[in-house]
Amino acid sequence: MDLTYSAEDEAFRAEVREWLADHLVGEWAALRGTGGNGRDHESYEGRLAWNRYLASHGWTCLGWPEEHGGRGLPLFQQVIFHEEYARADAPVRINHLGEELLGPTLIAHGTSAQKERFLPKIVAVEELWCQGYSEPGAGSDLAGVRTRARLDGDRWVVDGQKVWTSNAHLSDWCFVVCRTEPGSSRHHGLSYLLVPMAQPGVDVRPIQQLTGTSEFNEVFFDGAVTAADLVVGEPGDGWKVAMATLGFERGVSTIGQQVGFARELEMVEDAARANGTIDDPGIAARLAQAHVGLEVLRLHALRTLSAYDSGSSGPEASVSKLLWARWHRDLGELAMDVLGLAGLTTGEDYALDRLQSLYLFSRADTIYGGSDEIQRNIIAERVLGLPRESRREARA
Numbered sequence: 001m002d003l004t005y006s007a008e009d010e011a012f013r014a015e016v017r018e019w020l021a022d023h024l025v026g027e028w029a030a031l032r033g034t035g036g037n038g039r040d041h042e043s044y045e046g047r048l049a050w051n052r053y054l055a056s057h058g059w060t061c062l063g064w065p066e067e068h069g070g071r072g073l074p075l076f077q078q079v080i081f082h083e084e085y086a087r088a089d090a091p092v093r094i095n096h097l098g099e100e101l102l103g104p105t106l107i108a109h110g111t112s113a114q115k116e117r118f119l120p121k122i123v124a125v126e127e128l129w130c131q132g133y134s135e136p137g138a139g140s141d142l143a144g145v146r147t148r149a150r151l152d153g154d155r156w157v158v159d160g161q162k163v164w165t166s167n168a169h170l171s172d173w174c175f176v177v178c179r180t181e182p183g184s185s186r187h188h189g190l191s192y193l194l195v196p197m198a199q200p201g202v203d204v205r206p207i208q209q210l211t212g213t214s215e216f217n218e219v220f221f222d223g224a225v226t227a228a229d230l231v232v233g234e235p236g237d238g239w240k241v242a243m244a245t246l247g248f249e250r251g252v253s254t255i256g257q258q259v260g261f262a263r264e265l266e267m268v269e270d271a272a273r274a275n276g277t278i279d280d281p282g283i284a285a286r287l288a289q290a291h292v293g294l295e296v297l298r299l300h301a302l303r304t305l306s307a308y309d310s311g312s313s314g315p316e317a318s319v320s321k322l323l324w325a326r327w328h329r330d331l332g333e334l335a336m337d338v339l340g341l342a343g344l345t346t347g348e349d350y351a352l353d354r355l356q357s358l359y360l361f362s363r364a365d366t367i368y369g370g371s372d373e374i375q376r377n378i379i380a381e382r383v384l385g386l387p388r389e390s391r392r393e394a395r396a
């Protein structure tokens with residue numbers, strides 16, 4: 001494939017760069033560099049307002065079709081937007097799960113009424129979403145879901161527990177995978193429900209992470225309700241929809257994240273320059289290796305994604321996930337080696353600086369979005385065609 005940008009792409013790049021230079025000023029400029037993994041709490045209200053400002057100028061949901069409020073931009077221009085956004089050190093966006101996962105899933109599998117009801121609010125960043133998949137006992141093995149829902153007149157009643165639900169405490173809605181056919185097992189009899197969070201039957205309990213922050217939660221459903229027509233796909237056919245969402249999770253949405261990695265590498269390099277560790281040949285070699293690795297990641301992601309024009313991905317995306325998770329974990333370790341003893345102390349009120357957060361949060365990369373072991377199983381079975389492992393069906 002041709003990985004060079006066309007004149008049209010470069011004109012779009014200039015437009016994005018100029019818009020950010022003109023608008024990320026004044027009160028918005030104070031938000032530069034805020035947010036990100038392990039730092040989602042930073043300037044939250046300001047970032048929400050900034051996200052809505054971006055939306056009001058047409059800078060959200062760029063890859064969505066125009067009929068659904070997006071701009072129908074081709075993959076390369078979406079990449080360019082993310083590159084310029086990261087280059088400007090603009091605040092990390094907070095609408096990831098709605099924009100990159102639920103929205104595309106609704107576009108592919110939702111009813112017209114669901115699209116009309118939910119998509120405009122995602123585009124405008126007026127409603128935020130969280131992902132209710134994992135449970136105690138159902139993580140890699142998602143088909144082990146035990147949260148259940150039953151139809152009671154014109155509404156579903158949901159009971160059960162989810163865990164590790166990122167940003168549930170900030171979300172208006174949750175897309176919940178639950179069992180709706182009593183006595184069914186594994187991936188049969190599951191449904192994909194859209195459940196409002198602000199109701200007495202939903203209890204969100206934060207879980208504190210290594211970073212000291214609480215970005216994910218336990219979510220308890222105890223007689224929680226949602227309207228009967230808020231099931232995506234056919235009742236009992238939720239596995240198919242849930243897998244479609246995972247395809248988007250490993251698809252175009254990963255590009256924005258990888259562009260953020262470039263900013264982090266720059267930070268590590270700046271720290272190495274500042275404290276002189278860049279003169280250590282071992283550190284210099286690892287920095288060079290990180291640059292090479294990042295370029296490999298970028299090209300690999302583009303090659304994989306350009307094979308799919310829907311923004312979703314195939315099993316090859318597991319190679320990308322393995323590579324970026326390992327690359328990012330290595331970067332966290334390099335950051336700590338650059339910091340040396342200073343990395344062991346924390347700042348005012350024991351706040352972590354950006355490199356310390358990077359190191360601690362990157363430990364999660366080989367777990368979420370499908371663990372390393374699960375990605376290797378997918379590569380072995382679906383890419384290389386090796387015999388299936390004798391096991392229960394794992395999250396894929």
Ligand SMILES: Cc1cc2nc3c(=O)[nH]c(=O)nc-3n(C[C@H](O)[C@H](O)[C@H](O)COP(=O)(O)OP(=O)(O)OC[C@H]3O[C@@H](n4cnc5c(N)ncnc54)[C@H](O)[C@@H]3O)c2cc1C
Pocket residue numbers: 130131132133134135137138139140141163164165166167216364367368369370371372373374377391394395
């Ligand atoms: C930061 C973070 C954010 C998250 N956000 C969300 C969210 O918003 N919503 C949500 O639903 N979930 C979320 N998760 C949960 C995440 O999807 C799960 O942690 C992940 O799927 C692994 O499941 P588990 O933790 O239950 O581990 P398990 O599935 O219990 O796995 C434990 C270990 O066994 C290994 N293992 C399991 N099965 C196999 C197998 N078949 N072959 C080989 N090895 C195997 C795993 O690789 C792992 O090392 C998040 C997790 C993290 C860390």
